[in-house]
Amino acid sequence: MSNSVEGVEKYRAISPAEFFYKYREIAGFSNPVRALYQTVRELYENALDATDAHGILPDVKISIKRVDEIQEYYRVTVEDNGIGLPPDVVPNAFGKVLFSSKYVLKQTRGMYGLGVKMAVLYGQMTTGRPVEVITSKQGFKRIYYFKLRIDVNKNEPVILERGTWRKSRDWHGTIVSITLEGDWARAKPKIMEYLSRSVVVTPYANIIFLTPENEIIYYPRAISILPRPPVEVKPHPFGVDLEMMKQLKELSASDTVKDLLIKNFQSVGESTATEVLNRAGVDPSKPAGSLGEDELLRIVNAIKGFENLRPPSAKAISPLGREIIVTGLSRMFKPEFVEAVTRRPQVYHGHPFIVEAGVAYGGGTPQSEMDKPVILRYANKIPLLYDEGSDVTTFVIKEDINWANYSIAFPAPLVVLVHVCSTKIPFKGVGKESIADVPEIRREIRLALMEVLRRLKIYLVRKAREEEVKRRVVLLAKYIPEIARSLHTIVRGEDGIDQELLKQKLVEIVAKRAGLSLEEVARSVETVEIGT
Template sequence: MAATSETAENYKAISAAEFFYKYKEIAGFANPARALYQTIRELVENALDATDAHGILPNIKVTIEKADQIHEYYKITVEDNGIGIPPHIVPEAFGRVLFSSKYVLRQTRGMFGLGVKVAVLYGQMTTGRPVEIITSQPGLRRIYYYKLRIDINKNQPIILERGSWRKNRDWHGTIVSLTIEGDWSRARFRVKDYILRTAVVTPYANIVFMTPEGEIYYYKRAIDKLPSPPKQVKPHPYGVDLELLKRIRETGKYATLYDLLIKSFQSVGDVTARTLISQAGLDPSIDPMKISDKDLLKLVNTMKKYDKYRPPTAQALSPLGPDIIKAGLTRIYEPEFVEATTRKPSAYQGHPFIVEAGIAYGGKVPMSPSDKPNLLRYANKIPLLYDEGSDVITAVIKEDINWDNYLVHLPAPIIVLVHICSTKVPFKGVGKESIADVPEIRKEIKLAISEVARKLRNHLSKKIREEEKKKKIVNLAKYIPEVARALSIIIGEDGLDYNTILDKLAEITATRTGIPKNEVEKVIKNVEIGT
């Protein structure tokens, strides 16, 4: 058998843009239907991050238009009233893969800075049409326009057109238009469901959505309260590794190892820093740049084993809060019962996280399947629509909660909402649709759901008692008209008449049962007419 050999010409480096051009499926662009959904998702999430994270009540408009009479091309336009993008940043923000403002330790809807750029690449591949951006920032007097492509080989923007004009109104925000190949007939349900689920967790937003058929969905703002914005924080020492420590050393100016630990990590003060350095057998006054990789690794292992840190700060997180969750569920489903809770911050592997849960029951809530309640999953305020079966939230709902204990007998008109926010959500893949089964997170999900489920049980228990009272009054009311007639006959003409006796008996029954008199009278009236 002849041996094969690789020559130097067979080896080459490719850019990040070329990688995602070739492997677009990794970012969720596996087929025209999924690509249409993914593009809308990326643009909407950028629009929301540009508004609510900066204290602006969002006004979001999403439009999908058929862009070609022959091919399945769709023009997707998303407009927001956010802080806009600095004009000199626009080309890089839309034309360079892995260029983003999200590479900091702070909760954001996106994590990788990929989404919109891969959508731009997908548009180039399938329709050949560039992305168009209109943007302006608060305080600026001009509006800026760009038309861009991505140079796949160099991973840099190609500016086809640019321009600016003076504002004739006080507008700020961003409008992005992309034309891609899509399959609206297959994507329709997912896209509509995504917009609805986004509306559930953003009751503080006005959202307008227009379909290719001209259907308009309008979700009117139901609450003026915004979630507290996240703040950028330092890494926690539990999450340190050798490469992170080397990057911190090389990107900062630290006179001593002691300074590096104090200034670069949260939960590390004077005593902790000296303890860590001592346990690692290092000199606190040494120049960090002179420490060998071997000694740095000793310090990393020491930092990971130390067990007296304060927990990671939750300042980097932006939970929704019970008021917003309840307002969102009420806006969409108008339930007879709604409750929500936000758990205290916890941590896994040095990353803070918060679990929130809400329950809506009755009203316009659809009936659930027979094996579990209807489920709304969210991570960092993003609806998760795909891969539900492999998600830890689904596992908790089906395996860890006995719904009969909460008087919920499935199928039932019930929806459970679970939101996980973290600086690092443990997604199972780059598509970010399924959350891994991390024990710390699973425990918090169960506790959050159990807390709101207990309140639902109290509501249902009270409802059952009221229904039992109504049954009693119905049974009693069956005899009241007959008793009233008999008493009126016995008393005779000089006594109380039938209607007066009936009224007295209704009053006594209401007092004894605790049911309002008007309800008793309704039952008596139904008995009299034979219903």
């Protein structure tokens, strides 16, 4: 007789909403501290995506209000002047997990179609309160209002209230309010840090933040240029697989297979399509709908083996550019030296990406730790705060850069900024806190940092040289009064030569030799005289 216990397994399927409700930690909603921080982030990032990615200079208002005297319930409201949402889309956008307008090939902060729904779920789970949305698009005559919650089992929105009214002026944008249990006291430092880091890369935004203590934090717009908005592109053939080809076959069933390739992929024209199909042994004029699985697979393999394809288009990427990074860093740190570089587009696993790097040194720049600079990490314009130790940028800074080569010894008043932008960032988790160690990205980060650090080094070397000259002048200046006195005893009696004039002449000679102003040398002489 077997003594194994035959348990009764219970099987069932769960909806995406239930999955993320159960495992909310993986999206950053692990406790009231993280949940409050993450809610602000999700709403704020959606607000920025609705503005700068569409060529609108962002005006964003964030408010957090305590709404219960006993429980720590907070109402988080974020208002933007963005593109707004059509009313028929609002329920799914805020009430259906994995519903998004960002499942396309173009750089946005949002990627997963999850963020705001996690905040809604957390709110309804901890306070029972629904999300409220007010929105209107440019040119629409009406404003729309919704109050809704998520049916977790069905992954469907449940509309509790809706309304609409006429617009008196052409306001466009969205206001979202979510009430959730939070821990403001402990979340505050992270939220403040997040916002101040975010405005470094969005100096073109006007941001107002009203805290639960009714404190107003205002980051006024510091520059009126926007990064070039990203443009949606077709997938590059590098990323093709059998599943993708099957989907395209369904969508383009009535096209010829040659047209299917030309219409659905970038970098594929008449001759490339014909060549790929010849290599795959498939007739280019065959209707796509009649292709069998083995033919699709042959096409996939022929595309993958094709050597002469242009690399993926970088139009879908929206880097910040030197001017915006320099403005952001200057405003935040008032450094004595600031510089930034934007590298040329590169590709990893078929996805285009661009790395940007900036440095701020001296002045108001904070002092770093003993082994590395202060690191500001960004991905698609989102600041990354947590998990610094496991991020590719940290690996580069700690392992791939020889800091002594750049005349830097830690601790130093040095902030290093790294921005990775791509149509697909290889985040390590859906909470978007760190970037995986992909060799192509790591290499670009290293090269970007080396480029910007070389410029810092030129500045530091020049500054050290100037300081050395000054030091020598101070040394020389020490002898000027003495030399003037001695000379005066020799030339005493000569017409019009007094000790002051001799001193003056010596100051002029030293200033000329050292490339300093007369005032600087004279000041050194005075200091010596006063000191002696």
